[in-house]
Amino acid sequence: MTMKRITFADIFAGIGGFRIGLERLGFECLYSCEKNEACRQVYFDNFGDLPEMDISDIDFSKIPDVNIITAGFPCQPFSICGKRKGFSDRRGTIFFHLCNLLQAKKPDVAILENVKHLLHLEKGSVFEEIITTLEDLDYFVRYSLLNAKDFGLPQNRERVFIVASKHKPFNFSRIKPKLKIPQLKEFLSKTGDFQYIDDSEYTLIKHPKQQDSGLIFVGYRNKSIWKKGIRPHTEHLSRVHRQPNRIYSVEGVHPTLPSQESSGRFFIYLPEENRVRKLTIEECYRIMGFPKSFKRNASLSEAYKQIGNSVATNVIYELGKEIMEQKLTVPCSKFNNRARGFKKSEKPIQLTIPGLRLTHCN
Numbered sequence: 001m002t003m004k005r006i007t008f009a010d011i012f013a014g015i016g017g018f019r020i021g022l023e024r025l026g027f028e029c030l031y032s033c034e035k036n037e038a039c040r041q042v043y044f045d046n047f048g049d050l051p052e053m054d055i056s057d058i059d060f061s062k063i064p065d066v067n068i069i070t071a072g073f074p075c076q077p078f079s080i081c082g083k084r085k086g087f088s089d090r091r092g093t094i095f096f097h098l099c100n101l102l103q104a105k106k107p108d109v110a111i112l113e114n115v116k117h118l119l120h121l122e123k124g125s126v127f128e129e130i131i132t133t134l135e136d137l138d139y140f141v142r143y144s145l146l147n148a149k150d151f152g153l154p155q156n157r158e159r160v161f162i163v164a165s166k167h168k169p170f171n172f173s174r175i176k177p178k179l180k181i182p183q184l185k186e187f188l189s190k191t192g193d194f195q196y197i198d199d200s201e202y203t204l205i206k207h208p209k210q211q212d213s214g215l216i217f218v219g220y221r222n223k224s225i226w227k228k229g230i231r232p233h234t235e236h237l238s239r240v241h242r243q244p245n246r247i248y249s250v251e252g253v254h255p256t257l258p259s260q261e262s263s264g265r266f267f268i269y270l271p272e273e274n275r276v277r278k279l280t281i282e283e284c285y286r287i288m289g290f291p292k293s294f295k296r297n298a299s300l301s302e303a304y305k306q307i308g309n310s311v312a313t314n315v316i317y318e319l320g321k322e323i324m325e326q327k328l329t330v331p332c333s334k335f336n337n338r339a340r341g342f343k344k345s346e347k348p349i350q351l352t353i354p355g356l357r358l359t360h361c362n
């Protein structure tokens, strides 16, 4: 007997980080959508599928039925929602289109990913509205912050993941962080055309210490703060802006690769050589869990932006594995007559995020 494969649609597909993670589990991608031309080309080069374009122009009836919809949705348009109440006010936002798609296709599960800051937008009211809207579409909704460094990748990349499921709630507590956080040095190329910087160009601090995040800040480049290229109102998203010219040791993890950095100004300190060099583009893709065979965009600046915008594939793999193990894509009769919301006995655990009133997480 042949087992039916779990299928998914890759929405806001970018360069396919979700797809890499889920295909590793044998899941089958039946559909993709991405409006950025450069991303679409890379997606095609790697998966042989050219994603459809803007979600707002797509006829949902032409999208095949799938078990899972994945969406690392853009967060900027949210600044206009949350201020007002009611579904009509969200019209025109990307999230609204995504909700329309969920309503039309009714997948068993939706996996949504976004930056941690989404939790804090407008004092948490935007996030609250997102959760409520998904519940209104008759989904159980759970969310959690997951960090790439806990899933075998040497990068402090914390993202909020929302799992909306039709038949029973997703249990995030079953996702166990790996015991060992890898060191960046385990992921570095042995040879290559490395760009070292001269000793005179940086200053090392005296007693570097590993932070809880896994980062070991060792020094900084002797340069003025770099502010160019940051979009207005996205300063909070920019690691480059907040951590200009910082240098981290390869004996810790690397900071989040940001999508705004198009020149790859990521500087790493190699204690064994007592030298500082740039992290290479290959190494950037490696610390996001992309395979060696991945075909990047020919333009280096595009390739940097694309990987910074993508998702840590190991985290997607873990989520997919749990979705499978918790049988979320199989209708479960026990839950068929459920009422939306929680029974007292399944009171969710509160994730302590200051200013956030939601309790729908575990």
Ligand SMILES: C[S@@+](CC[C@H](N)C(=O)[O-])C[C@H]1O[C@@H](n2cnc3c(N)ncnc32)[C@H](O)[C@@H]1O
Pocket (backbone or CB within 6 Å): 012, 013, 014, 015, 016, 017, 018, 033, 034, 035, 036, 039, 053, 054, 055, 056, 071, 072, 073, 074, 094, 306, 309, 310, 311
């Ligand atoms: C955060 S990125 C997702 C990246 C993806 N998860 C990956 O692994 O590369 C969001 C993506 O949504 C795309 N996007 C934004 N608005 C869109 C729209 N209206 N229709 C389709 N794609 C859109 C952007 O071009 C961007 O690549």
